[in-house]
Amino acid sequence: MDKKSIYLADLTHNGLILSSNVFPLSIGLVGAYLLEKKPELYEVDLFKYPEDLSNALEQNVPQVVGFANYSWNYDISRQYAKIIKKLWPGTIVVFGGPNYGLTEQEIEQFWQCNPNIDFHVVQEGEEAFLTLLERLREVEFDVGRLKSTRMKIGNVHYSVGEEIIKGDALPRLKLEDIPSPYLMGLMDKFFDENLGPMIHTTRGCPFSCAFCTEGSKYYNIVSQRESQLEKEMHYISQRVKGPRDLFISDANFGMFKQDYEKARIIAECQEKYDYPKYVHVSTGKNQKERVVDIVKKLNGAVSMAASLQSTDPDVLANVARSNISVDKLSEAGQIANTNDTGTYSELILGLPGDSIAAHKQSLRDTVEMDFDNIRMYQLIMLPQTVLNTPDNRLKYNMKTKHRIMPRSFGRYRVAGEEFVSVESEEILISNSTLPFEDYIVCREMDLTVEILHNGKVFAEIQGLCKAMNLSWFDFIMLFFEQRRNLSPDITKMYDDFRTGTSDRLWDSAEELAEVVGKDIENMLKDERGTNEMSTGKATAFFVLFQQINDALFSLMENWLAKLGKLDPITKDYLVELKQFSLMRKRKLLSMETSENESYSFDMTRAEQHSFKILPRELKTQSVQKYHLVYDTKQIKLLSAYSEEFGGSFDGLGKMLMRYPHIHRLFRKPVLAA
Numbered sequence: 001m002d003k004k005s006i007y008l009a010d011l012t013h014n015g016l017i018l019s020s021n022v023f024p025l026s027i028g029l030v031g032a033y034l035l036e037k038k039p040e041l042y043e044v045d046l047f048k049y050p051e052d053l054s055n056a057l058e059q060n061v062p063q064v065v066g067f068a069n070y071s072w073n074y075d076i077s078r079q080y081a082k083i084i085k086k087l088w089p090g091t092i093v094v095f096g097g098p099n100y101g102l103t104e105q106e107i108e109q110f111w112q113c114n115p116n117i118d119f120h121v122v123q124e125g126e127e128a129f130l131t132l133l134e135r136l137r138e139v140e141f142d143v144g145r146l147k148s149t150r151m152k153i154g155n156v157h158y159s160v161g162e163e164i165i166k167g168d169a170l171p172r173l174k175l176e177d178i179p180s181p182y183l184m185g186l187m188d189k190f191f192d193e194n195l196g197p198m199i200h201t202t203r204g205c206p207f208s209c210a211f212c213t214e215g216s217k218y219y220n221i222v223s224q225r226e227s228q229l230e231k232e233m234h235y236i237s238q239r240v241k242g243p244r245d246l247f248i249s250d251a252n253f254g255m256f257k258q259d260y261e262k263a264r265i266i267a268e269c270q271e272k273y274d275y276p277k278y279v280h281v282s283t284g285k286n287q288k289e290r291v292v293d294i295v296k297k298l299n300g301a302v303s304m305a306a307s308l309q310s311t312d313p314d315v316l317a318n319v320a321r322s323n324i325s326v327d328k329l330s331e332a333g334q335i336a337n338t339n340d341t342g343t344y345s346e347l348i349l350g351l352p353g354d355s356i357a358a359h360k361q362s363l364r365d366t367v368e369m370d371f372d373n374i375r376m377y378q379l380i381m382l383p384q385t386v387l388n389t390p391d392n393r394l395k396y397n398m399k400t401k402h403r404i405m406p407r408s409f410g411r412y413r414v415a416g417e418e419f420v421s422v423e424s425e426e427i428l429i430s431n432s433t434l435p436f437e438d439y440i441v442c443r444e445m446d447l448t449v450e451i452l453h454n455g456k457v458f459a460e461i462q463g464l465c466k467a468m469n470l471s472w473f474d475f476i477m478l479f480f481e482q483r484r485n486l487s488p489d490i491t492k493m494y495d496d497f498r499t500g501t502s503d504r505l506w507d508s509a510e511e512l513a514e515v516v517g518k519d520i521e522n523m524l525k526d527e528r529g530t531n532e533m534s535t536g537k538a539t540a541f542f543v544l545f546q547q548i549n550d551a552l553f554s555l556m557e558n559w560l561a562k563l564g565k566l567d568p569i570t571k572d573y574l575v576e577l578k579q580f581s582l583m584r585k586r587k588l589l590s591m592e593t594s595e596n597e598s599y600s601f602d603m604t605r606a607e608q609h610s611f612k613i614l615p616r617e618l619k620t621q622s623v624q625k626y627h628l629v630y631d632t633k634q635i636k637l638l639s640a641y642s643e644e645f646g647g648s649f650d651g652l653g654k655m656l657m658r659y660p661h662i663h664r665l666f667r668k669p670v671l672a673a
């Protein structure tokens, strides 16, 4: 019997630079499950890059194309669906994924807007896709015949005229029942220079956050993948070619007792293959002692997360997040910090009840809890989330706009047809407690924390504040208040950020797509990209570093003088520390070193103490000469990053945002002989 050809695509945009550099695991799992159950009936090919899908379609027209439907690839997948239906009407188009609203209104709208999609798989996809193919096989892949029966297929929706047929929810699968797409060889083609492998060791989340897809009841049961992980990790580690990163799509890594064994396996690979260097994963929200213990086993490769979203009790109650203990999170963050484990916290601006005061307090709490990085997000109105309902929109007077998803646009071609595609997302820009103007102020506050605090870029001043018992956050706020009085270039950076935050917003996705369609040539040439936070950070670090460094040290001197804490030694130290801070970081990617720098303070000791030491303890008897150099590990990392992100401004911004440990790349002081 001829096998039917099935294409599964989880596309990424690559018009400007690669938008997603992660293996397409979700379609791998769907394909692996299908091939395990029906190897004699189906052939499966997986796709990530648009040009690969185009080439394959030009050479072989499949029976079915399944597209993973996420907010970052919805439009490009729809555009492919349109061309497939035009050129090869017999090919069946199936979408599946979380970017599908579950209210009646959203469902109706989806089917009105998508005449080229035959079926949509909702929630868990493996069993649903298999069953759908089986039903189609019974009618010889005649979509019209199947639809005319109006049969319900578990986890599958489709439209027949005005009517929408919705299959009942299937019981959740056990993750152990899905074979590894890696071990089946399905993912081999993705081991290239660009993509980082992703694994999935736990599915589901016990929490119920109102803004999150996994907060729904359906995903509250958690299932674990245990038996295949060891083989899978060794398989991956032997083949990885691109970034030495591992992505784990678990929602709460380290929270479950099974995670001890998973960490042991990953650590074994680190030892044997020097991989993974960096693990991208959300760590658990509770059981923090266990999370810290597990994270510590991974040799600094994992940043410990404290995903607070807000520290305001009313805001937390409004989004059903009071179940996560803020005290325990902060305690754990501090333990992790003392173990050289990176830490980060997440905040979302604009949740119901948020305000300038509440957001500022959330920033203060997280900065003062000593998290290395604060990831500051806007509230995205995701489908399938409790917060995104007409009632809640009304209740909290939520005003939203559509923006271009960073790096997610491009011009593509298939079988002689050309199209422009852009992804957009709906974000909140004001609510009943946060007017638009306040929202913009909060965003500028976020940029300030991003450029001064994140990545420990100014650890010299941060450490000095700590040593002198002063609030680092108060100092950040001093800079924030003065941000438009420091230099014309710094003012312009904030003005550009404000423009990017407030101007590139549209009332609807259609309006946005029209504007992008007309301007695509310019957008593809503009290497600044469309993420204002990443552009601001790259500008601050790669273009205005010296100006910001000067401004900070000058503000610090004035502040200490005002507080009566500026003795002569501290004054001298500030002068030398300013120079030291500059020389460690200027032209970071150039590989230039700096020879014979003179200091009258012990800069090696200062650096070893993360600068949390008083100047008088560092004063030396005589001036000493230092070379500021990179060590071998830093050189390797820098060249890997340059290769991965290229030299474009957008690439540099992406690098700074993605790798929170930028301070690990700063030149180190070595005493000259």
Ligand code: SF4
Binding pocket: 205, 206, 207, 208, 209, 212, 213, 214, 215, 216, 251, 285
């Ligand atoms: S935000 Fe995190 S903790 Fe909350 S439901 Fe989603 S995955 Fe779970």
